[in-house]
Amino acid sequence: MRFWKDVEGQEKRAHVRERICPVSGPGSMNRNERERRAKEIIAGSRVDTAEYFNRVVKQQLGVTFKEQSTVWLEQAQARKRKPIRATTVPTIQAALDKWILPEIGHIPLCEAAKYPAMKALVAKMNGGGLSAQSVNAYFRVAAAVIASAEDANGNPLYPHKWDANKLDLPLVETSKQRRPSITAATMAEFARVKNPKYRMLLILAASTGCRIGELLGLEIKDLLDDFTTVRIIQQAKGTKLTPELKTANSARFVDISPEVAALLREFLAGRTSGLVFPNRMGKPLNPSNIRNRVIHPLLKRKGLPVGGNHIFRRFRMTWLRENSVAADIERFWLGHANRTVGDDYSMLKKNVKFRKQIADRIGVGFELPDSILASVVPNVPKTAVEDAEQAVA
Numbered sequence: 001m002r003f004w005k006d007v008e009g010q011e012k013r014a015h016v017r018e019r020i021c022p023v024s025g026p027g028s029m030n031r032n033e034r035e036r037r038a039k040e041i042i043a044g045s046r047v048d049t050a051e052y053f054n055r056v057v058k059q060q061l062g063v064t065f066k067e068q069s070t071v072w073l074e075q076a077q078a079r080k081r082k083p084i085r086a087t088t089v090p091t092i093q094a095a096l097d098k099w100i101l102p103e104i105g106h107i108p109l110c111e112a113a114k115y116p117a118m119k120a121l122v123a124k125m126n127g128g129g130l131s132a133q134s135v136n137a138y139f140r141v142a143a144a145v146i147a148s149a150e151d152a153n154g155n156p157l158y159p160h161k162w163d164a165n166k167l168d169l170p171l172v173e174t175s176k177q178r179r180p181s182i183t184a185a186t187m188a189e190f191a192r193v194k195n196p197k198y199r200m201l202l203i204l205a206a207s208t209g210c211r212i213g214e215l216l217g218l219e220i221k222d223l224l225d226d227f228t229t230v231r232i233i234q235q236a237k238g239t240k241l242t243p244e245l246k247t248a249n250s251a252r253f254v255d256i257s258p259e260v261a262a263l264l265r266e267f268l269a270g271r272t273s274g275l276v277f278p279n280r281m282g283k284p285l286n287p288s289n290i291r292n293r294v295i296h297p298l299l300k301r302k303g304l305p306v307g308g309n310h311i312f313r314r315f316r317m318t319w320l321r322e323n324s325v326a327a328d329i330e331r332f333w334l335g336h337a338n339r340t341v342g343d344d345y346s347m348l349k350k351n352v353k354f355r356k357q358i359a360d361r362i363g364v365g366f367e368l369p370d371s372i373l374a375s376v377v378p379n380v381p382k383t384a385v386e387d388a389e390q391a392v393a
């Protein structure tokens with residue numbers, strides 16, 4: 001690295017250079033490590049660190065948007081105040097890799113921080129068919145990367161208050177957002193698919209409103225009170241289990257009706273340990289396979305809008321609202337944050353007996369099968385059985 005250094009008794013600075021590390025082999029460093037080492041050298045060389053960082057490091061080392069995105073993501077996970085959860089990192093990285101970095105990842109950060117580059121990014125995402133919500137969310141990621149570049153005093157190098165009109169950012173209209181759901185009749189067909197494992201999983205999804213990752217990470221030890229309460233303390237991410245849930249409110253207890261508890265007891269057939277829904281290797285099921293092999297085929301055959309695993313969560317929410325369940329219990333079961341001071345004051349969610357009475361009273365809102373393990377579910381119209389079987393095939 002080369003930089004200007006103060007020399008005693010001399011008005012002009014000397015242009016000097018220092019060795020950072022070998023190009024390869026033992027002691028070599030990656031780009032981020034070299035940049036950190038460069039700062040350490042400057043700090044010990046009586047050079048104004050802030051001036052150097054602004055004028056020399058950014059120019060000579062040529063930090064690109066992609067390099068800064070790596071630094072930002074690491075810092076965002078390590079910070080003490082509202083860190084990015086490890087379970088969210090893959091989603092952010094996927095947005096960077098697919099949409100943001102191909103457009104502005106290769107250019108210097110100082111250029112990416114200007115309107116032309118960011119407007120080109122927004123135009124690419126708009127042209128790529130992304131929803132308004134996704135475009136705005138991915139833009140906020142890019143803006144956060146730029147805002148993370150600071151001098152030695154913690155001042156932003158590229159302060160910006162972005163103008164949505166200049167960038168052509170689309171307006172997010174809640175009424176136009178796509179939120180596919182299902183009716184009780186469709187849910188009854190999902191409850192009769194041929195594979196008992198999928199059958200039980202979809203019944204539990206619609207009767208609890210749990211997120212798919214929470215159900216796939218569910219262990220038998222977390223089925224409490226004779227299977228009438230589901231304890232959510234972890235979720236499945238890929239083939240691994242993690243205690244890092246989506247939000248702090250996701251850790252909770254969800255009460256289910258006795259009828260579902262009976263089906264769950266039959267499905268487990270005496271098993272006392274391990275995952276409730278394991279694959280052949282004992283690992284969590286793949287949510288994409290469930291969506292592509294079971295959910296989408298059945299919805300397409302019925303001519304319904306295609307939706308993902310979240311349709312069962314929306315179905316449960318709708319059923320709770322139709323039965324006038326107290327707002328704080330609804331949010332507790334769904335894993336949502338409190339909205340009002342009244343929600344904070346109310347202790348209903350701690351009244352287990354009352355919660356179970358509600359779960360028993362309102363039921364599930366769709367027709368349950370008589371059996372989970374039966375190869376052919378009784379009392380089902382033939383066409384519905386054939387459709388469900390072809391959906392799993």
